[in-house]
Amino acid sequence: MKVEAKPDFQTSTAPKTGADLLIDLLINEGVDTLFGYPGGAVLPIYDAIYRARGTIKHVLFRHEQGSIHAAEGYARITGKPGVVIATSGPGATNLVTGITDAMMDSLPLVVITGQVARGIIGTDAFQEADVMAITTPITKHNYQVQSISDLPRIVKEAFHIASTGRPGPVLIDVPKDISAGELFEIPAEGTIDLPGYQPTTKPNPLQIKKLADAISRAKKPVILSGAGILHGKASTELTAFAEKHKIPVVTTLLGLGTFPANSPLSLGMGGMHGTYTANMALYEADLLINIGARFDDRLTGNLKHFAPNAKVAHIDIDPAEIGKNVPTQIPIVSDSKEALVELMNQTSESPEAGDWLATLNKLKEEYPLWYKHDPNGMSPQWLIEAIHKVTNGEAVVTTDVGQHQMWAAQYYNFEKPHRWVTSGGLGTMGFGFPAAIGAQMASPGSTVVAIVGDAGFQMTLQELSVIYEQNLPVKIIIVNNGALGMVRQWQELLHGNRISESILHTHPDFVKLAEAYHIRGYKIESQEELITKLPEVFAYNGPVLMDCRVLQQEKVFPMIAPGKGIHEMIGVKPS
């Protein structure tokens, strides 16, 4: 162990244990908030947190899953790693869903788990779980700390790995004897030692030239914009590029907001519940420029029918995504912004795509998103539109998973990036509400709306305590259809209307539930009630829960049924 004076530690007293060192290292990385839950194996770390109070904030969630989804919401809004702490065994295993969710959606997290002391690892000790083995396939990387002197390097590497290249979760498993271990000398500043990790961020100029040439020759070009634009903070560049060449843009579910929804070049979302125009554009295109999307099956539908006539260019920072699902003629491994800047520097011509744009505009007019107004109740789509209106389309919107998620994606027209927080790859029910807590903590001045289902909300509602305690003005909108709506829809459409275990016959009184947690709650049963209540709710600077009763039978349309091609949408027009 090298001994060196460390004058830049920010706590006033020198660290005393491995845990104190760990907390100091987190502060040095710029961490201001910890999302956590204590327990036996992390008691030394919580001692250090106690000593560091005032320098770093810890928010106590009511379930580890809540803490990690909140950290994901925080990471999605700030682009900085969310930092989670949990104890060994059950604390760590409660994080598994969130870690997987972050891995699938490329969210930077640094997850710190306690572990039993090194001497008893492998003996089935109390609250021991093989967290390293459990999390190996669901982390970008993981570490178990074997010596206090490794901590500075490991923490530095963890933040570096989590937040560079294709972001993702990194876990640090800290045995109790390491965190409790007395620190006799302050280890030297950590240095990153990762010869096997050098993400490519600059595009190959030849491939850029190839793409520029392909653009000038294209007759039916389309851009597919994914979350890679968010990670590269490249929305402005994307918009400039699309406008320069008059190329229409389809966004993925996670890419909503990367391109302004009201732009004439915007075709909306593609995929299973995307717009007819977006999907037909992908189907008919002769040049498909994918920027930072991973050709997920919910986007492509049956691969046999996906972009059958297109030359495919794919810009992605992760080389393993290129060619994984769709054969790619122009592979560009790069950061999205760097590639777009280089593309803008090319002097090649814009495509002659006037006819193409005219055709797409006609499709847009002919096949807009649609729903029926029912005099007997509130349509969920209308509810989303009403929320859009009262928030001027400027809220940070988080969702859970299900029908309400798709309606929020379809009807809350996102104009700006970093305002949309949803679980895309893993489709994790229980994500939406805690993610809103993290988003609100990341952006205290923003209006944050959690649009959740009546079923999914009940998976993580215990975090109501947190919004009360922290006085976070999150607005919870329960899109209450008395059902596991998305499951019910599939059963109705694809399983012969056999409605099996997807109706929620009893519900708690959500208003009383909110009140039990000291939060304002309202039951909304009609459009009129909603219209009168919404302005008041959104003017109030505190948390509110709205239990909005919507039509149970409503379905998400249009839709690509499983196994079908992207051009075979059903429900494209009112029947």
Place this chain on the structure above:
Amino acid sequence: MKRIISLTVQDRSGVLNRVTGLLQRRQFNISSISVGPTETEGISKMTLVVEVEDEQRLEQVTKQLNKQIDVLKVSDITDKAIVARELALIKVAGSSQLRSEINGIIDPFRALIIDVSKDSLTIQITGRPDKIDALIDLLRPYGIKEIARTGLTAFLRGHQPQVNELTTYSQIK
């Protein structure tokens, strides 16, 4: 098709688990795997023989392996000029009377008898997997009691021929 994949990795705990777990998750069959230290301290070499359906999946798994933080280099060396060897220990039934007869069989393989007991003989052979298979076949009539094989280990020859000569060097089918 079988492919030989050579990996240079950092010798850190969990790296073998990451590599084999990844192959399992992406549904690759591992025929053999061998791991050991290299000329550089802290760096290990792994040689994997895997069963792959098509080029596209091979490329995908190579890229996924490359993404692992502790993996420094991944190369499919199947079609390169390589030296590839495996070691096998084969225990056959029989007493020392059989010794000269067995010696006659194993001699052309440059194998050795390394242990003799009352009722068994143990043979050590080094070579390409097909050569080992051939010897095992010849020894089968004597009654094979036990086999232990190391799995293939390989690296590039000092000299790499021009591209058009390559196919003749393919070591396994």
